[in-house]
Amino acid sequence: VQLVESGGGLVQPGGSLRLSCAASGFTFSNYEMNWVRQAPGKGLEWVSYISSSGSAIFYADSVRGRFTISRDNAKNSLYLQMNSLRAEDTAVYYCAREPLPVGNTFDVWGQGTMVTVSS
Amino acid sequence: QSALTQPPSASGSPGQSVTFSCTGTSSDVGRYNHVSWYQQYPGKAPKVMIYEVSKRPSGVPDRFSGSKSGNTASLTVSGLQAEDEANYYCCSYAGSNNFWVFGGGTKLTVL
Numbered sequence: 001v002q003l004v005e006s007g008g009g010l011v012q013p014g015g016s017l018r019l020s021c022a023a024s025g026f027t028f029s030n031y032e033m034n035w036v037r038q039a040p041g042k043g044l045e046w047v048s049y050i051s052s053s054g055s056a057i058f059y060a061d062s063v064r065g066r067f068t069i070s071r072d073n074a075k076n077s078l079y080l081q082m083n084s085l086r087a088e089d090t091a092v093y094y095c096a097r098e099p100l101p102v103g104n105t106f107d108v109w110g111q112g113t114m115v116t117v118s119s
Numbered sequence: 120q121s122a123l124t125q126p127p128s129a130s131g132s133p134g135q136s137v138t139f140s141c142t143g144t145s146s147d148v149g150r151y152n153h154v155s156w157y158q159q160y161p162g163k164a165p166k167v168m169i170y171e172v173s174k175r176p177s178g179v180p181d182r183f184s185g186s187k188s189g190n191t192a193s194l195t196v197s198g199l200q201a202e203d204e205a206n207y208y209c210c211s212y213a214g215s216n217n218f219w220v221f222g223g224g225t226k227l228t229v230l
Contacts, residue, residue, distance in 0.1 A: 107176065119164060
C-alpha cells in the first residue's frame with residue numbers, strides 16, 4: 001500500500017501548479033482521499049477531500065475557489081490543481097487515504113511534495 | 120491559529136507516562152467520535168496512532184491510549200521510550216463545513 005506525490009516545486013505568487021498522487025497496492029477507486037499540507041515548522045492543515053467516485057468534494061476556506069481536487073480512478077491517481085498561489089500556500093503537501101468501511105481517520109499517507117511560492 | 124488547541128510541548132523520563140490534551144468545541148471534538156492522533160518525526164509523514172478516540176491500529180503499541188471528555192480529547196503514552204520523542208497532532212471531524220480540523224501539535228521530549 002503506497003501513495004507517492006509529485007509535482008511540487010518553486011512557483012511565483014499568482015502562479016499555478018498541479019500536484020499528483022499515485023496510489024498502488026490497494027483498490028484506489030474504493031477509497032475517499034484527501035490533501036493535507038504542512039507549512040515549514042508548522043502544524044498540519046487539511047486542504048481538500050474527494051469521495052471515492054469524485055461526486056463529493058470539500059475544501060478548506062483558505063483554498064476554496066483557488067484549488068481544485070480531482071481523481072482518475074482508471075489511473076489510480078489523485079490530483080490537486082492549485083491556482084492563484086500565495087506565499088502562505090508554501091508547504092509540504094501530503095495525499096492521505098481514509099480507510100474502509102468508515103472514513104474515520106487518515107490511515108495511509110504519502111511522503112509529501114514541497115511547494116514553495118516565492119518571487 | 121489551529122482549530123484545535125494543543126500544548127506546544129511535553130516531556131517525561133523513560134518509563135514514565137505523559138498525557139497530551141486536545142481541546143476543541145462542541146462542533147468538532149465534542150460532537151464527533153472521529154478523533155485521531157498522529158505521530159510525526161521531523162521530515163517524515165504523519166502516522167496514525169489512535170483513531171475513533173481510543174482505537175489503536177494494528178502495530179501500534181498498547182502503550183498508546185486515547186480518551187475524550189466533552190470537548191477535550193487526550194492521548195496518553197505510558198512507559199515512555201526514547202523512540203516516542205516526536206510531534207503529536209490531534210485531528211477531529213468537524214462536519215461538512217470544516218470537514219477535518221487539526222491541532223497545532225505537541226512536541227514530546229523524552230528526557
